[in-house]
Amino acid sequence: MKFEKTKLDGVYIIEPRVFEDARGYFFEAFKKNEFEENIGEVDFVQDNESKSSYGVLRGLHYQKGDSAQAKLVRVIKGCVVDVAVDIRRSSPTFGEYVMVELSEENKRQLYIPRGFAHGFLVLSDEAVFTYKVDNVYAPQSEASIRYDDKDIAIEWPISMDKVIVSDKDRNASTLSDAELFD
Numbered sequence: 001m002k003f004e005k006t007k008l009d010g011v012y013i014i015e016p017r018v019f020e021d022a023r024g025y026f027f028e029a030f031k032k033n034e035f036e037e038n039i040g041e042v043d044f045v046q047d048n049e050s051k052s053s054y055g056v057l058r059g060l061h062y063q064k065g066d067s068a069q070a071k072l073v074r075v076i077k078g079c080v081v082d083v084a085v086d087i088r089r090s091s092p093t094f095g096e097y098v099m100v101e102l103s104e105e106n107k108r109q110l111y112i113p114r115g116f117a118h119g120f121l122v123l124s125d126e127a128v129f130t131y132k133v134d135n136v137y138a139p140q141s142e143a144s145i146r147y148d149d150k151d152i153a154i155e156w157p158i159s160m161d162k163v164i165v166s167d168k169d170r171n172a173s174t175l176s177d178a179e180l181f182d
Helices: 032-038
Strands: 002-005 012-015 019-021 024-026 046-053 057-063 071-077 079-086 097-103 109-112 116-122 126-133 142-144
Touching (some): 071 079, 071 097, 079 126, 097 109
Antiparallel strands (some): 057 142
């Protein structure tokens, strides 16, 4: 696997070594010892999966306090742009984001440590998105920041009038009003 640092400290793009032949392909999606040699210790405790159609935008989500989660995300089917936003107030990159295309073709993954909000936008007709987390979901600690927050200014690749967003995400806090990490 190739581990590529991004401009946000702790966020990595991971590209697996894919072996293809006439039968199809094979790759290692996660190998704990290799992950820890390149990124650090991790203990993933839950796998999640979602299916969405074109234009669905999910995020920007995170969990607060002791329920914070690191995530390792990838796309099994389709294509999305995935976004990680630094919400650590003391960070020199506070409020900045990285955007990475994840697809069944490129098989890339994105590692997002605790202290970041996360979201994705589906660019294909349908996408199956999966991710590992290092802490169980805690509804009482769930939080969101608006996907169209002016202070973050994410440049989503499709027009905002074509996105499909949940009421929860549409009514999320702004970056300036959200409960964030120190």
